Every structure is written in C-alpha cells, then in structure tokens.
Amino acid sequence: MKPMTLGLRAACAALLAASAFAGLPALAQPAKPTVVIVATGGTIAGAGASALNSATYQAAKVPVDKLIAGVPELASVANVRGEQAFQIASESFTNDKLVALGKRVSALLKDSEVNGVVVTHGTDTLEETAYFLNLVIKSDKPIVVVGSMRPGSAMSADGMLNLYNAVVVAASPSAKGKGVLVTMADDILSGRDAAKRVNIKTSAFGSQWGPLGMVVEGKTFWFRSLAKRHTVNSEFDIDTIDALPDVSIVYGSGSMNMALYDAAATPGVKAIINAGTGNGSVPNYAVDKLKSIRDKGVLVIRSSRVADGIVLRNAEQPDDKYDWVVAHDLNPQKAKILAAVALTKPQTTAELQRIFWEY
Template sequence: MKTKNFKNLLNLFVLFIFIAVNAQYKPTIYILATGGTIAGQGSSSVTQAYKAGSITVDELLSAVPSIKDIAIIKAEQVANIGSQDMNDDVWLKLSKRVNELLKQKDVDGIVITHGTDTQEETAYFLNLTVKSNKPVVLVGSMRPSTAISADGPRNIYNAVACAASPESLGKGVVVVMDDKILGADDITKTHTLSVGTFEDPNYGNLGIMYNGKPIYTRESVKRHTINSEFDITNITKLPRVEVILSYSNAKSLFVDAAVNAGVRGIVTAGVGNGNITTDMQNALANAVKKGIAVVRSSRISMGPTAQYDEVDDDKYGFTASWYLNPYKSRVLLMLALTKTNNYKEIQRMFTEY
C-alpha cells in the first residue's frame, strides 16, 4: 500500500513539474530588421519630413517592452533602408539568414521589420524561398516612430504574438499590420497613407489578431515554403526581370529598351485582363523569339489575368499571371528563370503558386 501511494505521489510530482515548466516556457523569436518607416524618425510629431531606416532594431524594440512577456527576443540588423531601395541582394541575404535560423531547434519563429513600399514583394519572395513551416511574419508601419499615434509598436507586438503562436505553423509567410493577418500570395498596398493600407483583395485576410492571439479563418491553397520547388541556397544573383506598363497608345519603346538591356524576362502590367497594345504585343512576341520570357499581368488590383481570353498566349509563347499582380509576377518569374525558360513550365508555376 505504501509503495502504491509513493508511486501516486511521484506521478503527481512529475505532472506538477511538467505543468510548471510548460507554463513558464516562452518561444524564441528572432527579429530581423531591414529599416523602413517603422524605423523612421522625424524632427516633429507629424509624419512629414521623416527619414526611413533611421533607428536601430534595439531602439525600435525599446518602444515595445511588453513583447518580452510573450517571447524570448533576439534581434539582428540585416539592413537599414527605406523599402523603395529594397533589392535582390538584400532578398537573398534575408532569405538565407531566415533559413539558417529556422533550422535551429531553439528558434520558434521569425519577425521581419520592413518598409511598406515593397513589403508585399519581399513577403512573396520569402514565401517561395523559405524552407520551413515555422512562422515568418513581416511587419511595418505607416507612421514613423516619432509620430503621434505611431502604429509601429502595436504592429510589432502583434507580429511577435503571431510568430510565437503554434496556430501560425504551416501558414506560409504572412504580414501582420492593423490587426490583420495577410497572406503573402495576395497582399497588396491599397492606400498611400492609411494605416489600414494592406489587403488581400482577391481571397480575403487569413485572419485577425485579437487580444494578442491569431485567429485564422482561412489558409492559402497555393504552394509555398516547404512545398516550394525554389531553392536559393547556392544562388548569388537573380535573373533580371523588368515590369512594363501598358496604357492607351503605348508603343514598343520600353519593350525594345528592355530587350537591348539584356533582360531575361518581362512582365507587363496590362490594361483590363492583361491586355496590351498591338504594337507592344508584336514587340513582346519578338522578344520571346529571342529567348526572353514574357508574363502578362494586369494593372487592375482585383481579378485574374486569365489564359485563353482575348490574348492567345500559346500563339505568342506568353504566360498568364492569373491572380498575381505585376510586382509579385516579377518575383515568381525571376525564380522560375533560375530553373527553366520554357513558357509552358513557367505557366505551370504561375498556376500553382
């Protein structure tokens, strides 16, 4: 009888220790800073005349001391630029560092601070090149750190809370801003000034942040992260791809210039359902004959650029972007060109991603 009681007490003690240890467990979240308005600083409390990427990640985090209550925070400064100056070199450096960190068992997730101008492009690039199902969350702000009602601190807190949650596993790369969780495959900046600028216009948000917890209402069905075929481990330079706008009376001038500059690919921001002027279309068809990949997208923010509609893509060797806007189409085409130049294979990628 004494032996049985001892075993019961021992089991209760082990259970108590297990509960106590797990109650105190905090996930480890790395914050990788790249600059942007969220790290901006001005001479006054209004948003005018500020400089993006002015403060360090440590200064940025000092405004959000409460994040230490939800996670163990480690921080690195990867870059400190306005995101209008984001470039391929920083993308490759950032993606490789994210993959390196997420291989570590003691790293539970990544938060990346980023300017809003090109945040959707960086998020999509990482969505295609990160090789982990651990959370990767991008965050920015529309107001600099010195502004009245700066939105950066709340956004950072929510981003860390999102990255620290087991609910965020396998969701792909997301952007957390203005209490919304947005999927990298559809996110678009819709307003030049509003703090609620980012939307997923075609599919809707993945979810919301509520009382410091992510609440997901959908998942992306597109291939991403661990299911992506793209690997930038040994890549030091991405193929050059340019975006060319179509409009009334657009000529072949910029297509010809891109071809002469030696680009590997061209994405058109067409009118309507990715339509382009006859002059541009003929120039692009000639570009395809010279081995340049061409993707048709649209300058319209919602709806697909569909195959086999007004433009006969097979006839010209073009690829239709479907729901990817011109800027994310450029990202996917650059990665596609690291593997193939066959337009049918590239079309498969644009259908799956």
C-alpha cells in the first residue's frame, strides 16, 4: 500500500474539518443599525419639468418612502424607515415647526432601537435647523441634516448621494457625540457652523472653520471635532421648550433707514440682531436708535453681514457701556437661533454674552 501523498493528506484534513462543522449553525451576522429618516420637504424632495431644470423646479413633491426607495443602497448600510414630518420648502419653516421637529427627533432618539436620525431639509434654512437641533437635543446619537441643490429629476442630481452619505454617517458609531452634522457634497460639516454660501452650486455649503470630515465610498473619515457646547453638554433641552420668542434681524448697509429698527422692535420682540457691516458696525446715526431700543428692554446683538471672521466685543462700539451683546463668529441667522433658544429662559446681558461665547 503506497503512503498517502501530502496533497491527499491535506485534502482529507479539509474534508474532516468541513464535516466537523457541517452540523453547527452559521455564525450570526452583526445586526445592522436602525436609522430613521425624518423628511421635511425641500429640493431633495423636489421635481423639475425636465432633466435640464436644475435650478427651476418645485420643491417638496416627493414623499419620504419614494426618497428611500430611490436609494436602494441604503439597505446595505442600515435598517432604514421614514417619517414625513412636513412637506414644505424650507423658507417656509417657522419657529413652531422647529420646535415640533425638535421634539420628534428627541423622542426618536430615546428609543433604544434607534441608532441615528437623518433629517431631510430644504437648503435655504437648513443651517438654522441644524444649529437649533445642535442646541436643544439631549442625545449623543448621530443626527444628520441633509439636503440637495438639485431636484432628483435633474441631470447630475446630488440628492441621492447626499442622502446615502447622511445614512452612512447616522449609522456610524464614530459619529456619536460629535453634535448635529450636515452632509453635503461628500463633506461632513458641523451643524453649528455650516452655512449656505452659494445659492446655485452643489458645493453650496461650507464653514469658515472647515469640515469635520468626509464620506468616501461609504466610509467616514474624521479630521477635527467641534469645540463649542452642544447636544448632551447643552444647557437647553427641547423637552422643556414649547415656543421660541421673536427675534428680529436688521441688515446693515450704507445710508440706513431708521424705520427698519422701529419695525424690527415691535411689541413682543425680545432681541434684535444687527447684521452690521464689517465688525458688526453700527453707523453713528443709528447708535442712539439702538440705545433707545435697549433701554426699552429689547436686547441688541451685534453680528456681521460678512460671511467669515468674528465680531469683537468693545471694538467699533463700546458694548459694555451700551449693554449690547456680540455674536462672536455666528452669522446673523444663526445668532437669531441662539438668541431665541437662550431667551426661552430669563437672561441678563452678561449671561447672554457668556452663551454666545460658549455655543
């Protein structure tokens, strides 16, 4: 009898090993995370008359179930389900809708089976909603706000990939604790400082401080963290907020009409954001008007119409003397959101300034 060759021995060993494991159950695959998409409308749910209509279209036409069905690759990332919160263009968002959306996102994240939430949103006010959620949601689970600059019917529509990236981030354990995020054009931006900086290009969103990371072929890559307070470290909680106070913005320019300030300071308004030129500048002929408004109990907050930079306290104007607040690096619309959230509680000027430094 000839000795068994090495090749035959290896084959026999493989057969024995296979037979030994044949009766064992297959190893369980790790469960996919659960992500809920809360849809609010916007361009990402829009449709145009033809593929050439990338800037002329009707927003808020496609329901959330069709958005999800249009990206079948989502099923490989997470167990995804959708809810239709609103179906509006985002310029029609109101304070009441912000509060309602915040409460629903908060409730979803309290569900132990939900790993993350994606909010689809029109881009016009996406940055305000993202910042609002960043201030008031008490959860470290990923919250991602996403939109698109072109409707799904357009050539080179960006919504499909943006939504896919949003779900990738919301499903990723690496996104926990990073605050509310925005995914646009492969970038992962902080909801705190993301801003719409171009009104017609797919590269519309950015931050003067740069992205936190990016998504490439379904993988997240991170480069920095947000230094400001947010979510679980915030002193604000959507569960205790039922309404937001009125805050007005007055846009600065040369040769301003003082009637703008009077119209902005109508009864019930708690604060005015002065979107000044340069360093949040106030023209010499407007100083007495703003001092008078402050004397009547309305808070004055100096922001800037300039996209980048910071507003320096006691520069250009003696803020300490006039009892004014500066918005730091927040643009006027984000300053409005922070002021409204902060003023859901009584605040001294010093406390409000501390909030603008910290958030």
